[in-house]
Amino acid sequence: MALKIENLTGGYSGINVIKNVNLTIEPGQAVGLIGLNGAGKSTTIKHLLGLLRMQKGTITLNGVSLTENPAEFKKMIAYIPETPILYPELTLKEHLELVMLTYGLDKDKAWARAKELCKMFRLENKLDWLPINFSKGMKQKVMIVTSFLANADLLVIDEPFTGLDPLAVANFIDLVKEAVANQKMVLMTTHVLAEAQEAVQTFAVLNNGTIETEGSLTEIRQFYGLKPSDSFDRLYQILNQETVKKHD
Ligand SMILES: Nc1ncnc2c1ncn2[C@@H]1O[C@H](COP(=O)(O)OP(=O)(O)OP(=O)(O)O)[C@@H](O)[C@H]1O
Numbered sequence: 001m002a003l004k005i006e007n008l009t010g011g012y013s014g015i016n017v018i019k020n021v022n023l024t025i026e027p028g029q030a031v032g033l034i035g036l037n038g039a040g041k042s043t044t045i046k047h048l049l050g051l052l053r054m055q056k057g058t059i060t061l062n063g064v065s066l067t068e069n070p071a072e073f074k075k076m077i078a079y080i081p082e083t084p085i086l087y088p089e090l091t092l093k094e095h096l097e098l099v100m101l102t103y104g105l106d107k108d109k110a111w112a113r114a115k116e117l118c119k120m121f122r123l124e125n126k127l128d129w130l131p132i133n134f135s136k137g138m139k140q141k142v143m144i145v146t147s148f149l150a151n152a153d154l155l156v157i158d159e160p161f162t163g164l165d166p167l168a169v170a171n172f173i174d175l176v177k178e179a180v181a182n183q184k185m186v187l188m189t190t191h192v193l194a195e196a197q198e199a200v201q202t203f204a205v206l207n208n209g210t211i212e213t214e215g216s217l218t219e220i221r222q223f224y225g226l227k228p229s230d231s232f233d234r235l236y237q238i239l240n241q242e243t244v245k246k247h248d
Contacts, residue, residue, distance in 0.1 A: 001062050002026045003048075003154055003185050008057035010047050011209075016055055017043045018209040023187075025154070030176055030186035032196050035206035036239050041189040042082075044206065045158055048187070049079060061154055075103065078152035082159040084139035086131045092118075093127040095146055103150045110149060117145040120171050136163040144168075148175050155179060157188040161195055173199045193217065193232045207239055 003025040011017030018040040025031050033041050046052045048059060050070050059066040059073075066073045087095065096118075100110045118124040121141040126134075131142045140163050147155060160172055176186055176199035190196045196203075197217050204214040205223075213223045221230070224238045 001153075003187070004058070004060045005044075005048070006058045008044070008047060008054060008059065010052055010054045010057070011040075011043055012052070016209070018047070018206075021057070021206075021209075021211055023204055023211060023214075025185040025187060027153075027183040027185055028180055029202065030180050030188065030200040032193075032200040032203040033187060033189045033206055034191070034193065034196075034203050036236060039206040039239075040209040041206055042158060043209075045079075045156055045187075045189065048156060049077065050074060076153040078103075078147040078150035078155050080143045080147045080155070080157040080160055082162065084131075084143045086139060086142065088130070088132045090130070091128050092123060092131050092142060095131060095142060096127075096149060099146045099149050103152065105149075105151070113151075114145070114149050117148055120175075121145055121168060137165055137168065140164055141168055144172055144175070148179070152184075154185045154187065157186065159190055159192075160188065161190060161192040169195060176200070191236075193235075205239070207242060 005021055005023040008021040009016050009019050021044060023031065033044065035041055043052065047054060050066055050073070054067070061073055061076050064073045064076070090098065096114045099105070100107060115124065118127070121144065123138065123141060123145065131139055134142065144160070161169060164172065173195065179186060186200070188196065188200060201216060202214065203217055203220055205212045205220060213220060215223070221235065224235055226234055
């Protein structure tokens with residue numbers, strides 16, 4: 001039982017943006033995928049969601065191969081995109097029902113959970129509203145609520161902190177911690193390390209499409225020679241210098 005990305009090379013129409021990426025996430029583990037803009041984080045996620053064709057490598061989740069059995073593979077994943085994806089004609093209630101149907105959830109239990117999640121994100125009075133008309137942060141909350149409702153084995157989260165108010169950030173972090181405690185797997189891309197480290201123990205640094213190092217934030221800071229007093233911004237400055245050097 002695990003997510004295993006092995007030797008993944010891929011990208012867009014012949015351009016290999018990511019090269020030989022190896023990443024394993026065990027049940028009960030949250031991994032943060034970090035790196036500069038353009039490092040290949042979203043591209044890695046797109047491969048994981050089966051939206052791009054791999055040039056090389058394998059991706060398996062709990063022993064199920066993405067290429068050999070994409071439908072079964074995708075049923076084990078819930079995804080929180082950076083930009084909310086909502087159906088313009090569906091109410092919040094209908095979005096929740098769609099998740100219940102898609103993931104084959106028990107309706108009574110799922111509604112109890114859905115109400116709890118909506119209350120947590122102050123959406124409980126908005127069930128009959130169209131989320132397409134919600135504010136940016138509220139739309140993001142809908143994506144969080146629907147994804148956690150799915151109760152999938154693997155949660156893939158692309159930059160969750162943009163647009164969320166501090167209360168929602170705290171609730172989101174609690175949900176990730178709860179998922180990890182329930183032996184779920186979490187892969188989260190983010191630039192907001194100070195907040196991410198509340199929920200994530202292991203980080204993988206993607207640099208120019210390759211995972212350069214993996215470990216706790218303390219280990220990563222040591223890898224790049226950061227001093228304890230250096231801010232997280234310094235890490236990005238060092239990654240930027242490396243990128244510039246590689247392209248000289
Ligand atoms: N649809 C596309 N077609 C061609 N190239 C693309 C496409 N999408 C992304 N790229 C390129 O792939 C590289 C990696 O982009 P990606 O979106 O994976 O980066 P990222 O690490 O997620 O960055 P950010 O932090 O800005 O979200 C970039 O050079 C980008 O220009």
